[in-house]
Amino acid sequence: MDRQLIADQLLCPVLDFPITYLGVPLSIYKLRAQDLQPIIDTLHRKLSGWHANLLSKGDRLVLVKSVLSAVPIHTMLATDIPKPVSEAIVKCQRKFFWSAGRNDGGGGCAIAWKDVCRPVELGGLGVLDIKRLSWALRARWPWLHRVDPAKPWAMFPIHSNAHVEALVHLATSIKLGNGTKVLFWSGRWIAGQNIS
DSSP, rough: OHHHHHHHHHTTOOOOEEEEETTTTSSSOOOOOGGGOOOHHHHHHHHHHOGGSSOOHHHHHHIIIIIIITTTTHHHHSSSSOOOHHHHHHHHHHHHHHHHOOSTTTTTSSSOOOHHHGGGGSSSOOOOOHHHHHHHHHTTHHHHHHTTTTTTGGGGOOOOOOHHHHHHHOOOOOOSSSSSSSSSTOOOOOOTOOOO
């Protein structure tokens, strides 16, 4: 069937991938960092409107936790963001928090960012670690695929990295039944491990 005929009938344009749908870039290939540049641009636009030098560290911490950590969540739910993008997000957070947005070369960090991202109970400031947040958000899809196979998208393969799979295996327990969902020899039904 002719693509243009379908487009004329549906009154929609014909575009090549990658495209943006509901604010999320979609592609038939793995997304590149440049495909997700709008996330970084959004962070920079937000930062430019804040007068960081007039805010206390506590105020900046609240903005990092509530806004700068929240902006990429919608995209991270739908797709696995490349490492350069997560690093750029962390760089924006770190720069705003420690140096109030000034370009001072990053030497003003009092403690390592990984320590800032620790929970408050463990001595950190409770800022969400973008990399681990991405894994947790992506773990939703294999979990939904397992618990509700009647979903329309369940017939498509779910591709996730090893960290996401490990998180799903640690967070779920499996009960053996008739063998339709869990295989006896290769399924991870013994404390997250398989027999072999």
